[in-house]
């Protein structure tokens with residue numbers, strides 16, 4: 001708890017100036033939709049240590065909402081496609097996104113592979129799109145440089161959530177392999193959930209405010 005407080009305090013110092021700046025125009029806050037993959041009966045990938053993808057991505061999303069409110073003065077207006085452990089259809093996730101017309105849409109997933117050595121992060125975009133590529137580059141750079149994860153690169157993926165949100169800046173991240181023991185254990189820690197959430201939030205803020 002103390003450790004968590006200290007890291008919050010450091011973040012507060014680092015971001016005090018931008019937070020004040022963003023806080024002044026709350027009515028103009030950019031909208032972001034975050035889509036924690038899977039949920040309910042769909043667990044997604046099951047980690048080598050038993051951790052479930054649906055729980056990891058949900059916890060990261062809830063932490064992003066918390067940090068946005070507590071540390072960044074609600075500088076983004078963030079919506080999640082689910083707020084509980086329920087299965088929402090992909091169609092309903094994209095319908096919500098199309099209604100909200102966000103500055104950015106981010107679908108969060110974790111990877112799994114038969115080859116247990118496979119590790120690192122991947123960021124998917126629908127097609128060559130300048131804005132999505134920029135956001136994807138910010139994510140790969142942050143996740144590899146700041147969190148020390150292996151960068152497996154930006155890839156094109158014909159995922160439904162990207163296809164049906166194509167008119168917005170839409171990106172899907174695979175935050176490491178739950179089939180890899182090191183990455184599964186790392187992402188199981190509360191401190192890692194906070195670190196991922198902070199990195200994602202910081203990246204989204206950088207993207208929408210420094211376009």
Ligand SMILES: [Zn+2]
Pocket residue numbers: 037038044045053109110
């Ligand atoms: Zn997934």
